[in-house]
Amino acid sequence: MQENLVIIPTYNEIENVEAIVREVLTLAVDFHVLIVDDGSPDGTAAKVQALKIEFPGRLFLLERSGKQGLGTAYITGFKWGLEKGYQYLFEMDADFSHPPAKLMDLYKVCSEGNADVAIGSRYTKGGDVENWPVDRLLLSRGASLYVRLITGMPVKDPTAGFICYRAEVLQRMDLDRIRFIGYAFQIEMKYKAYRLGFQLIEVPILFKDREQGVSKMNASIIKEAVFGVLALRFNR
Numbered sequence: 001m002q003e004n005l006v007i008i009p010t011y012n013e014i015e016n017v018e019a020i021v022r023e024v025l026t027l028a029v030d031f032h033v034l035i036v037d038d039g040s041p042d043g044t045a046a047k048v049q050a051l052k053i054e055f056p057g058r059l060f061l062l063e064r065s066g067k068q069g070l071g072t073a074y075i076t077g078f079k080w081g082l083e084k085g086y087q088y089l090f091e092m093d094a095d096f097s098h099p100p101a102k103l104m105d106l107y108k109v110c111s112e113g114n115a116d117v118a119i120g121s122r123y124t125k126g127g128d129v130e131n132w133p134v135d136r137l138l139l140s141r142g143a144s145l146y147v148r149l150i151t152g153m154p155v156k157d158p159t160a161g162f163i164c165y166r167a168e169v170l171q172r173m174d175l176d177r178i179r180f181i182g183y184a185f186q187i188e189m190k191y192k193a194y195r196l197g198f199q200l201i202e203v204p205i206l207f208k209d210r211e212q213g214v215s216k217m218n219a220s221i222i223k224e225a226v227f228g229v230l231a232l233r234f235n236r
Contacts, residue, residue: 002032002086003030003086003087003088004029004031004032004086004107005032005090006024006032006033006034007081008033008034009035009037009038009070009073010037010038010044011037011039011040013040014040014044014047016096017035018051020094020095021048021051023100025058027101031058031103032060033058033059035048035061035062036076036077038064038065038068039064045063068181069185070161070185071178071180071188072181075175075176078165078175082167082170082171086167087166087167088107088111088164088166088167089170090103090106090163090165092162093162097209098161098162099205102120102203102205105203106120106164106203110164115199117165117166117190117198117199118164119157120162120202120203121155121157121160121203121204121205123144123156124156124202124203127204128204128207129206129208130206130207130208130209131208132209140159143159143183144156144158146229147159147187150229151187151191151229153191154200155200156202157202158187159183159186162205166198169196169198172198173193173196184229
């Protein structure tokens with residue numbers, strides 16, 4: 001049985017994809033990587049196809065037509081990984097904002113500890129961010145506090161996207177009913193796991209802003225998160 005699958009959604013990540021794949025696949029723990037690419041016009045998928053020759057049986061690619069959203073990319077990856085029998089499924093960005101070495105900490109907390117969901121957290125004790133302007137930091141911290149107040153979920157970094165799920169957590173969810181695609185997707189997934197009674201544990205990380213490529217953040221993603229939290233709380 002396969003154990004660890006790291007799912008990395010991409011859209012125009014040609015500057016980062018080879019480096020992130022190599023770093024993950026050379027860690028001490030045996031991780032496999034699934035790239036879910038949304039039709040990147042910059043050749044991201046072609047780069048991954050070429051790398052697959054070097055990493056047979058450990059690097060996989062799902063190509064989708066056009067941008068369909070972060071949430072749907074992860075749902076596609078989760079379903080693929082569950083069908084293949086992976087025990088631990090990870091979410092990770094391609095741009096090195098999530099430190100690859102911390103995958104081993106997330107894995108350890110789930111495989112040897114009490115966590116059903118391990119969250120790479122900027123705001124738990126020992127976590128931090130680097131190279132962020134003050135306004136972005138205030139927005140992010142404010143959003144985290146807002147989510148905690150509305151949902152009652154005891155997670156200090158509810159919008160975090162660096163996560164390890166035990167397969168059982170995803171199997172218990174109805175993945176076809178996950179509604180959101182941006183930051184609200186990350187909140188929704190944690191909230192559903194919390195409501196199902198699973199144990200969520202935060203692992204401190206240093207979150208670095210991307211150095212290569214372009215951020216996918218936009219106003220519609222922020223709006224979805226603000227109003228999506230209210231929907232989650234009052235339509236549960």
